[in-house]
Amino acid sequence: MDLRGKSVVITGGGNGIGLALARRFAAADVRGVVVADLNGGWASKAAAALEAPALGVACDVADPDAIGRLADQAEETFGPIDVFVSNAGYSDPVPGDLDQPVDRWRDIVDVNLLAHVWAARRVVPSMVERGGGYLLQTISSAALITGPSGPGYTASKHGALGFAEWVSLNYRHQGIRVSCLCPNAVYTGMFGRQPGDDSEPPDVGSLGEILTPESVAETVYTAMTGDEPFLILPHPRVGDSFLRKATDYDGWLERTSGRLQRMRGD
Template sequence: MELAGRCAVVTGGGHGIGRALAEELTARGARVVVADLNVERAQKVAARVGGIAAACDVGSQDAVNDLVASAEDAFGPVAVFCSNAGFSDTGDGLQVSAEDLRRIVDVNLLSHVWAAQAVLPGMLDRGAGWLIQTISSAALITGPSFMGYTLTKHGALGFAEWVALNYGHRGIQVTCLCPNAVNTGMLGRNEDDEDDEHDGAAGRPDLSALGEVVEPEDCARQALDAAQTGRFLALPHPRVGDSFLRKATDYDAWLARTNQRLQRMRE
């Protein structure tokens, strides 16, 4: 995976893990297109890394196609596509409206499909390409996340496996980043602190109650290390892999334990 001078696209690149991926890709020599629904944040990150910004709603297939076309016009064929954008639903999943359910499916699941449809033909012609997908530990070990988030993350992992199985022998590397808690704006990190060498620790909320919380920079580094060494999973929280193994070993016991844990959390 030689990145020097090659085109990389990061969706949801204006903040959090996406911002860190854009910075890490740049540090490794890539030319980065920073895409985000919030174009002002994308522009801020793009200016920092010497890339270009693009407004993109990944819930729209046309928007994803336009993003890839713009990236290739600017920096040449897309060598790395980081499908990072996503969001979580809230509330009682069984009461979700059809409109809200379709939206989270489009953003968290189908955006991966649309990205692959847009970049894989060229990657296959060239015999190499990297798809890096930010999914979640929720794809491996269902926990307290909401229904729409859970089902779309499971689906995204299944799609990634399908691509790896069908195109791995043709030079396509798929890597899924599956973290648990990450210190991003969702947990109160001030995204505007990023200009100070990612310092900004002062004033951040106390996250100790969440257990192990990793930094987005760690996630980005581990995702690219995994991609460059041909690994499918990048697990910034090693205990996620341990839990996944216990789940596979005794599914019923895992369901019972997790059910009890969720009840205690809700109480």
Template sequence: MRVQDRIVVVTGAASGIGRAMARRFAAEGAAGVVVADLDEAGATQVAKDIGDQAIAVRADVSSQDEVRALIDTAEEAFGPVGLFCSNAGVITGQGLDAGDLEWTRTIAVNVLAHVYAARVLVPRMVERGGGYLLHTCSAAGLISCPGDAPYSVTKAAAISFAEWLSIHYRTKGIGVSVLCPQGVRTGMLSGDVDAQHLTARAVVASGPILTPEAVAESVVEGLDAERFYILPHPEVAEYVRRKFDDPDRWLSGMARFVDSLEA
């Protein structure tokens, strides 16, 4: 799946991975890039930096109506969306102390936003003969996230939904990939979660912290190969293998890892 000449929508694109992907897709020759975010000023600046091939749209992806409006705006401005990147996400940094409001918000942004986009786009893409969906799901969806229960659960659910989409629509021309990075130098790591929080310390202890631009490079390579799992941190594949080879041993090892961080 080449980005060149495609119409691309990226949510959560005012900063971090989303911004890096939007810029990289433009550099790869996308015919149009829609920079979507709740942060309208940030999205506008990214679109301005890209140039005439980009527009900014304020969108709350936890709202089905706003996701539909985002897609309609993109198609009115540029034409049929060829690649939709559901990248917006939230992190809580909470475990059992997370309240119902935190759970509801995290499910809405990290899971239902993917569902809302698919409801609108998949029928259109099938009718047009094809299209591509990229879900930013995090390594947390594969190997959990110490210190953050809602984030771990919702990212795993997002991967499961992407699998379901691929199973049901692959033969109808719909490509699906999940982006599962580990540590990335974004606001989620440096701003939304305190550096001393268990989640932040777990990420730092788990491996290298990549730049958003390095992740965007992995995305372009992964889309080109049409891989379902795009893993900017290749070591995550080994962690997953160990998890499924011996789940009890993996769980014990993760428990010891968390204990060491809390000590």
């Protein structure tokens, strides 16, 4: 996709990967960037600092009506939405357990999975009418290769990948492109980093290499303006592990289970 002149909406854009994406898109000569976040102050601050026409909006993506209002505001301000980035997400306690309260399970599914559904339901029909559009879904390596994340995170991210695959299969021929960003560790709010924190990524030991959100945003930009791949893997080893899992699922489960137990000192 040629991003020049396009209108972009990014959820969870007040911090971390979403904020870096907002900055990268803003530098690409887009028509407008709408930064949405649960933290409305972060969204406004991020939008005000972008070098492009931008709007900051407070939005809880767990609420389908709020996503509808976000899309309405984006269209009123910058016209039809060309790129919708479903990026907002959060992690449950690690390693977590099966006994988490029912509401916790529902909350994480609402944000990490169903928000992608509500956004697609709202924006895909008008994208199809106009001949195409782009959905960028920030998912996780946890959707491809279950790792040390909590159970709600793992299950909701697998669901989000399945939904993205469904949209891609069913709307591809109508011009809808779908890319799933599936990084491993990235130095963001998930590692305690807040907007304005310029510190270097810490050593995360057994988690492997921790990338900056800026480098992830650059990888996304190159992918979207290049081959528009379904999977965007800023950590290449995620793709290697996914391949090993696909060719020997049971062996992969055995080895990964042992590795997780060693990591946790069991």
